[in-house]
Amino acid sequence: MQTEGIKYAGSKKAIIPSILEICTKLQVKSAFDGFAGTTRVSQGLYKIGIQVHSNDISDWSYIFGLCYLKNSKPAEFYEPLLEHLNNLPGKSGWFSENYGGMESDEKKIWQIHNTQKLDAIREEIERLRLDEVARAVLLTSLILAMDKVDSSLGHHTSYLKKWAPRSFATMKMVLPKLISVSENKNKVIRGDVFDTVKNISTDLAYFDPPYGSSNEKMPPSRVRYASYYHLWTTIIRNDQPKLVGAAKRRQDVSDVVATSVFEEFRRSESGKFIALEAIEQLIRLTPAPYIVLSYSNQGRATRDNLVELISSYARAFSIVEHNHKSHVMRSMCWTKNWANLEEGTKEYLFVLNKK
Ligand SMILES: C[S@@+](CC[C@H](N)C(=O)[O-])C[C@H]1O[C@@H](n2cnc3c(N)ncnc32)[C@H](O)[C@@H]1O
Structure with missing residues (x-):
């Protein structure tokens, strides 16, 4: 299955x-x-x-x-959108500022070339004004793509000291298995x-x-879980929350609140x-x-x-x-x-x- x-x-x-x-x-x-x-x-x-x-x-x-x-939409609906999003030039925004690292930096979850793509794509998904399900398909695709190039042990509470080999790749959105x-x-x-x-x-x-x-x-x-995967929440909400600690978690997932x-x-x-x-x-x-x-x-x-x-x-x-x-x-x-x-x-x- x-x-x-x-x-x-x-x-x-x-x-x-x-x-x-x-x-x-x-x-x-x-x-x-x-x-x-x-x-x-x-x-x-x-x-x-x-x-x-x-x-x-x-x-x-x-x-x-x-x-x-x-x-219920076919793959043909999504393919041009994915191509458009994948071809956007990267730009420095909130995600790059907080979670993007240069090759010489240590302990960041993503390399800057990927957070720049994330910044550009996340903004564009909102601009497209799709219905709720189509927007969710693109957000899922974006999250899966970022998950493939992270430099963590599989959660967002601590990041690897040396860049994971997969973090050097460039993120690419593909159609989720609908x-x-x-x-x-x-x-x-x-x-x-x-x-x-x-x-x-x-x-x-x-x-x-x-x-x-x-x-x-x-x-x-x-x-x-709220703390382990706070970055997926932030990508979805795109709300630029207040961040705390070395891993830059959302303040609203701290131990006392959630x-x-x-x-x-x-x-x-x-x-x-x-x-x-x-x-x-x-x-x-x-x-x-x-x-x-x-x-x-x-x-x-x-x-x-x-x-x-x-x-x-x-x-x-x-x-x-x-x-x-x-x-x-x-x-x-x-x-x-x-x-x-x-x-x-x-x-x-x-x-x-x-x-
Ligand atoms: C063990 S994981 C489930 C994994 C899932 N079966 C899978 O295969 O991916 C537990 C889940 O419970 C959710 N959770 C925790 N407390 C909850 C609650 N009070 N109501 C609903 N979901 C909750 C977490 O967000 C987490 O996704």
Whole structure:
């Protein structure tokens, strides 16, 4: 199953076939993807004919969702636009000033020749005054192009000391792998899952929440999506936000303002892990008859915690286990001081039929 997406911590690319197999066995016609992220799972579901309601709190997931799940325009509509954007001369603007580095500079996410293209293209996309979906297709293409020439470990909180070889290439926008089907009843929502889940009417809900960390020494800011991918938010909003710190993050993604309850590693006053309580609340609120929950042994809740929780809400349930090497970022950077690496990463899919 071919899907497309940015480099993303916790992307479910590798287990999409299992998720699709579960949905096929259960004869699911519609599914809610509550934490859609890259939208790779949503793309896979849509490709096998399932009507998808894709939801995530982030701006970038909303844009990817519009691109892959709502587009009805043919490639011929986009090709001249992409050619026009790729041929624009670069210019120095806000992105170059803050994120562009010369070859001799250290620790910037992009080389200046690419941020100059970004500055020119981002301005032009707005000037084109396209409809929301067409604009999202171009923004997705722009983000994918910039993701291919970055000089980071895969997130925007620290940049490599020496330029990554790929950062010397010149970014080039290409047409995203659009999905064409005759009837499109998909929905794309940007929202907190607790606000959206109550109103869903799908056969199945798939939940892939952030795992937080299983280590109390690890501050929640280290695993926070809003902070990891702040540059995609800024490219989408094009709002020239106030920046803080060495990585020049948006001020509005700092630890105190934007932490997801699923990323919490602390216990509540009742002594339970906050992240586990959040999963319980989510399962309780979900009206869909089937729920598939992704979780990993690197997360706050353990497999046993989840089995106990799920048994009280499920008429029946099963667990699919996947073993795979820890993703590159974990094994490359300092998080290995905390990660449970000797066991390797295990991904679980808890499939439950609600009582
Ligand atoms: C593990 S990732 C999902 C990855 C996705 N399944 C994929 O394959 O790309 C978790 C996602 O949860 C989103 N998120 C965090 N808290 C949320 C909330 N309260 N409501 C909705 N989405 C949330 C994050 O933006 C992030 O994209």
